[in-house]
Amino acid sequence: MPVRVAYPGIIGSFSFGAARQVFPDAELIGYPTFSLAAEAVTQEKADYAMLPVENSFAGAVLATYGLLEELPLYIIGETLYPVRHQLLGVPGAAIEEIRQIASHPQAIAQCDTFLSGLPGVKVVASDNTAISAREVAERGDRTHAAIASAAAAEVFHLQILKADIQTSANNTTRFLIVSREKTPLSRPNKATVVFRVKNEVGALVRVLEIFADHGLNMIRIESRPLRNMPFLYFFTVDIDGEVDGDSFERAIKEARKASEAFRVIGRYAAGHMD
Numbered sequence: 060m061p062v063r064v065a066y067p068g069i070i071g072s073f074s075f076g077a078a079r080q081v082f083p084d085a086e087l088i089g090y091p092t093f094s095l096a097a098e099a100v101t102q103e104k105a106d107y108a109m110l111p112v113e114n115s116f117a118g119a120v121l122a123t124y125g126l127l128e129e130l131p132l133y134i135i136g137e138t139l140y141p142v143r144h145q146l147l148g149v150p151g152a153a154i155e156e157i158r159q160i161a162s163h164p165q166a167i168a169q170c171d172t173f174l175s176g177l178p179g180v181k182v183v184a185s186d187n188t189a190i191s192a193r194e195v196a197e198r199g200d201r202t203h204a205a206i207a208s209a210a211a212a213e214v215f216h217l218q219i220l221k222a223d224i225q226t227s228a229n230n231t232t233r234f235l236i237v238s239r240e241k242t243p244l245s246r247p248n249k250a251t252v253v254f255r256v257k258n259e260v261g262a263l264v265r266v267l268e269i270f271a272d273h274g275l276n277m278i279r280i281e282s283r284p285l286r287n288m289p290f291l292y293f294f295t296v297d298i299d300g301e302v303d304g305d306s307f308e309r310a311i312k313e314a315r316k317a318s319e320a321f322r323v324i325g326r327y328a329a330g331h332m333d
Contacts, residue, residue, distance in 0.1 A: 061084065062082055062085040062106050063085065063088060064078045064081075064109055065090055065099040065104070065109070066087060067089070067090055069089045071193075072089070072207075073142055073232060074096075074111060075089065075210075076210060077138055077140040077232070081136070082107070091190075093126060094122070096109075100238065106238065109235075110123045111123060111235075112234065114142070114230070115227060115229060116169050116227040117165050117169050124281055124295055125283060129286075132238065132239065132324070133238055134237055134325025135241070135242060136245070136330075137236060137327060137330040138233075138236070139232075140231065140232050142231060145221070145224065146222075147220065148195065148203070149195065149196065150216070150217070152204070157202060157204045157220070158179070158180060159180065159183060159202065160183070160204045160205065161184075161204075161206075162182075162185060163188050166207070167184060169226060170206055170224045170226060189214070189215075191205035191206070196216060196217055231332065243327040243328060244327065245327075247326035248302065249300075249326070251323075252298070252311070252322065253294065254319075255291070255293045255294070256318055265317050269314045270296070270314070273307070273313075275300060277297070279296070280295070281295045311323060
């Protein structure tokens with residue numbers, strides 16, 4: 060039985076491209092939302108899920124951070140995927156005719172400079188770039204366009220009205236590979252932990268100092284509100300370096316004591332640009 064990989068979106072989406080990059084021989088299964096793709100793993104409908112977590116230009120994908128806190132899944136790998144956005148329309152359309160552009164909010168944010176140069180054009184947020192492209196093809200309206208990949212243009216027989224409209228020339232999205240099991244795909248040199256602390260002065264600092272005192276390099280920290288607990292937060296920290304040695308284990312033991320809740324959600328190999 061082939062490996063099954065869930066991803067948010069449909070064929071032609073950037074998540075599909077990232078999944079195919081890492082798992083070229085796997086069965087790739089698209090889901091309408093991030094949460095449904097992740098839940099497919101918890102429900103054993105898929106072995107892994109490929110979830111976008113951070114873009115080099117637009118920043119964190121907060122929906123993925125929320126899933127990491129809520130679901131019993133582990134990060135077992137990551138990959139960096141170059142993202143090139145195209146403005147897609149029906150064959151024969153021209154940019155001057157466009158009155159509405161649809162895409163995922165992250166894609167819209169990554170193309171802000173181009174979009175600001177289109178006064179009078181309505182920009183509509185959608186669930187997925189490729190789904191937006193499919194809807195443009197189905198509608199057949201020359202005034203509607205989508206921001207999506209070149210692959211989506213090919214899949215849905217659309218015309219690229221303007222190529223590479225992303226603001227950053229080095230636009231890249233980091234995708235996490237999550238699983239029900241802890242075993243990393245390759246030797247780990249990075250870890251991610253999530254934790255909550257008491258709402259008191261110095262509580263967060265004390266946890267972060269534990270990592271520093273044990274020589275652990277914290278390369279990213281992200282906060283997100285707790286559901287149903289207004290203005291309380293959990294923190295996600297990425298740690299780079301020796302994450303399978305004694306220093307890491309001692310730090311984790313101390314950090315657990317200093318936190319209200321603490322979980323290691325993955326030790327994995329960091330992704331690299333080709």
